[in-house]
Amino acid sequence: MHQVRIKGSEKSYPVGKIVCLGRNYLEHIRELGNQVPDRAVIFCKPASSIIPDGGTIEIPDYSNDCHHELELALLIGKSGKCISEQDALDHVVGYGVALDLTLRDVQAEQRERGLPWEIAKGFDTSCPLSDFVAADQVDNPNNIRLTLTVNGEMRQEGTTAQMMRSVEQIIAEISKFYTLEEGDIILTGTPAGVSAIESGDQLVGKIEQVGSLRSTVA
Ligand code: MG
Numbered sequence: 588m589h590q591v592r593i594k595g596s597e598k599s600y601p602v603g604k605i606v607c608l609g610r611n612y613l614e615h616i617r618e619l620g621n622q623v624p625d626r627a628v629i630f631c632k633p634a635s636s637i638i639p640d641g642g643t644i645e646i647p648d649y650s651n652d653c654h655h656e657l658e659l660a661l662l663i664g665k666s667g668k669c670i671s672e673q674d675a676l677d678h679v680v681g682y683g684v685a686l687d688l689t690l691r692d693v694q695a696e697q698r699e700r701g702l703p704w705e706i707a708k709g710f711d712t713s714c715p716l717s718d719f720v721a722a723d724q725v726d727n728p729n730n731i732r733l734t735l736t737v738n739g740e741m742r743q744e745g746t747t748a749q750m751m752r753s754v755e756q757i758i759a760e761i762s763k764f765y766t767l768e769e770g771d772i773i774l775t776g777t778p779a780g781v782s783a784i785e786s787g788d789q790l791v792g793k794i795e796q797v798g799s800l801r802s803t804v805a
Pocket of ligand 1: 607656687
């Protein structure tokens with residue numbers, strides 16, 4: 588079972604589920620030509636998709652178009668169902684840097700056929716994830732800068748202030764459908780600038796006050 592930890596703490600958390608939000612940044616919705624959703628787009632990645640900081644991404648042979656999506660990750664430290672926006676941050680024990688790697692060709696193909704696109708999102712190594720920082724190290728999770736470089740070149744640059752749904756709203760929304768449990772992780776969506784990665788690429792994701800994440804494509 589995959590474990591994550593909070594920097595400076597002895598405690599580690601076995602990962603439960605990884606719940607992800609799609610289409611949470613307007614500019615990213617536009618760059619893919621998608622519709623602005625009236626209801627949150629929610630999907631899950633299996634915990635087996637996680638690789639740690641410094642890990643190697645393996646693009647499956649059934650895809651020719653793997654995209655990076657840099658995202659702020661939340662680590663849930665307290666269980667809850669139908670959590671109110673007011674109480675939402677009490678359930679977050681840490682923040683981390685994540686990539687929601689996506690096989691864009693497979694996703695498009697599955698979507699066209701009206702089929703679930705989980706195999707485009709949940710493959711092994713599709714969730715590079717940093718260690719977490721304690722929640723109290725982040726002043727305001729709804730106003731921090733995110734950047735992703737590939738081979739030193741800036742690809743994604745944004746701030747969580749651009750999110751259509753705030754961290755509090757995301758937790759409230761997801762917990763209407765799923766009980767959130769200690770060790771669950773939430774990925775909060777990606778800003779604009781997604782693009783394909785290739786063999787040998789070096790990715791560095793950074794989130795202000797949270798940390799950095801390095802990955803290499805096999
Ligand atoms: Mg995403």
